[in-house]
Amino acid sequence: MSQAAEQPSSRLADALLRAPAAEDPSDQPWAYRGWAALLVSLFIAYHTVALLQHTTPAAGLAERFNRKLAGILRSGAYMRATSSVQSWAMFAPNPHRTNQFLQVRVVTQAGEELDLLHDIYGRRDYPYFFYDRMGKINRRLIEQERYQSPYAAWVCREWARTHGGEAPVRVNFTKMWTKVPPPAKAIATMGFDPFELKLHKEDLKGFDCATTPHAQLPNDIRARYGFAPLPEGAFVDIEQNTWHDRAEAKARILQRRRAVDTTRGGAEGKGKAPEGAQSDEPPAPEGDADEPALPAEGGGNEGGNEGGGADGGGD
């Protein structure tokens, strides 16, 4: 290679292989200008204020301010839409001082009662390496009783799914707990064996598989597994109240009113209105009539406002 050709290559090699790393050539220090800066600033201000409003307790003298600010900003909807709902009551106000477990049992068609071993009491392998969400869910069933009915319904369905389509009769729950001894007591014995602590038990409300909503394996899943369909009316559904349900209900009422008007017109013609002309049809469901039976989506550790019971908060 000629010397003349080598020189540019050498300069290029110096620039590309030995020179310090290049900086972003743009000398503009700000990311945005003009309208873009204004719009981004408004969003930042909105997000910041909404976040602060959302994460501060709306209690005491700040309650009205907090509520009004939430109303103006619609921060609840914003937080839900962006999946930023949050609550940070971890081990708050106190860590739990009891170990709680929910024993789950089924009563079969043969009358036998079986423990399904859903609780972790005495059953966890140590060292505890792999996170066990079922342990947390089991504890949550006690802390938030509203989950017990759907859980029992699932137990009924799952039993049916794994037993040829035959549902059990009933699901029974027993709350079990041990109390962590206070430090002074533990120091006296230099610790304690958690499985030697007194196990308290309390039977909770059970659920019948025939009457609990959604506790019956629905026909589409039965078909998947080749089970015979449920008898007519055996599936206990929930009221869904979709736009179509509401439209149908309204149409029914309208139809009934028309019928009543027609009857009344005929009766007036005869000089007398019929008994019970005021319809006993329930009014069409409106707006928010159908509120969730279970806790709304929560944030933090335990969901919504449910972090920590009387005993304390979880992780």
Place this chain on the structure above:
Amino acid sequence: MLAALLAPAKAPAVDLSAHMSLATGALWLGLGCALAFFLIRPELWRRLWLERVDPRPAGLFRIVFGVVVLWTLLDLIPLLRFLFTDEGLWLPAMARKNYGGELRRLWDPEHGFEHWWSLIPALWAKFSLFHLRADPAFVWAVFALTCASVTAMILGVKTRLSTLLSWFLVNTFYSYSPIFYSGGDTVLRVFLFLGLLTRWGEAYSLDAWWRRKRELLAGSVVVPALRKIPAWPLRLMMLQLAIIYCATGSLKSGLTWFDGTALYYALSLDHFYRHPVQIQVATFLHMIGFLPLSTWVTKAWETLFPLALVGLALRRFEREASAGTWPKVQAWRRALSYALVAAVIGALAYVGGLTAWYYYSPGEGPVPLTREQAQALVAAGVLAFPALLVGSYLWLRARRPRQHAWVLRWLCGKRLWLGVGVIMHLVIDVAMNVGTFVQVMLAVYIPWLSGAEVDAAWRTLMSRPLAEGEGARPKHKPGWKASLLRPLDRLRHRGPREPYVVHHAADEASIRRVALLRMWDLGARLHFETDSSVPAGALVVTAPGEKTRQVGAEAGRALLPILPGFWWLYPWCLAPGLRALAGRAVLRTFDLR
């Protein structure tokens, strides 16, 4: 926020109506003054949010956080059927009714949406694809797609799109029902949204690599730089972390956090400990006072964590003031902005004092005080605390430069606030199983780092500890002190390792191709030498301490230890057949042979 925290969360019902309007007005005034502050001082707002910053912390965060997201998802596999399919806990109708937000009204299982635009409010509310369909095949398909999109996000492939898709799909799982949530899941959801706002694909991503490679091979005369990114999403992440810690610290208001028994109980719970034997250790640590002290430190550190943000701002101010780059403003604007800050603190003091008046029980305090005295004390405290902080700082700055430098370096420094956090979370992870909470919390520290700090971390990782007496590393007399200091000295005093020499042909194409290696050489370990005996486009490497040159696939494999982007190929090198394949993958990336 502070005002609301002053209001006890679980206080007995008290009739507050006499002062509710006044307190509400004071808080509105406080909020108005806080916003007005930035209208008066827009230059501070710009510096706070609108500047452009080095993209490397965001890029590193994308990778680490993405790996935690993927880990959390994979962790759900054993429960996928139970939690999300129609053969699990919820039949879709029940899940939709309870957690589907507006979808439960807008969508009918048989007739679909009433209008096409009903999809918009449905998406705006909590939305999960599983509320529409949840048979196992569909759920598994969505799960696979979610893992693929998160993987694309980690790699930085079509980063904005893959992040958007990841956010949507990950939330399809989280929006279905909250029964399985843990604290880590909430952190994950919240930061994934903030990630959506961040241009975190501008560094350590295939997108950035492809762009820079294209520019370099097309004739650029410098190694194309990384593009700076807007700072505000990263700053929102820092604010979010401060809120998490401050909120959780403030909510830890129970007796156990004050009498020092909280950590003993937390470590003794069946649901968390890694092994029951730990209970003996926890009891011992409690007995010697270590756990009570740790309990108080944890609560104080969490509650005061927002001071880390103040410290960052202060350090920035001091740095720029000494460099003469801090913006000058008219005296009236400065005075007015100070007055607005004073008004915010005044409003908080007023509400704090009233709160004390309503909720203080004269019989319960350690010192006998009337309600009026408690009110005056709290109000004066809220006013005096910031005044004292500012006054002390200014005094130190003017009169005690050494102590001032120490305060800036330590009390206002990230090393204290983040360092305590790292230790705390690592201890939690060793002692308790709380899922991926620890991993996600450590990941969200990365946005606090600067580009220079990330660069320094790579260089430290690739460096060697200096020998005792070498360079600035002191030589200690043998003994227990030397044994204690040795690990710290090894970390503090580092020197560069010997470089890997890349021999290349002198033609332009060869120079440009080997220059591509610099984009992956994060620890600056490569040294380039022109060698006319090397064929054009060939990769020839001399590793440190070796006399023979490696050529082709062997050369590519030799570079693996110093190119972090290829560390995932390490396992390949253990298998005899795949060893050469790993080297060839490196060659192929840089179009070398």
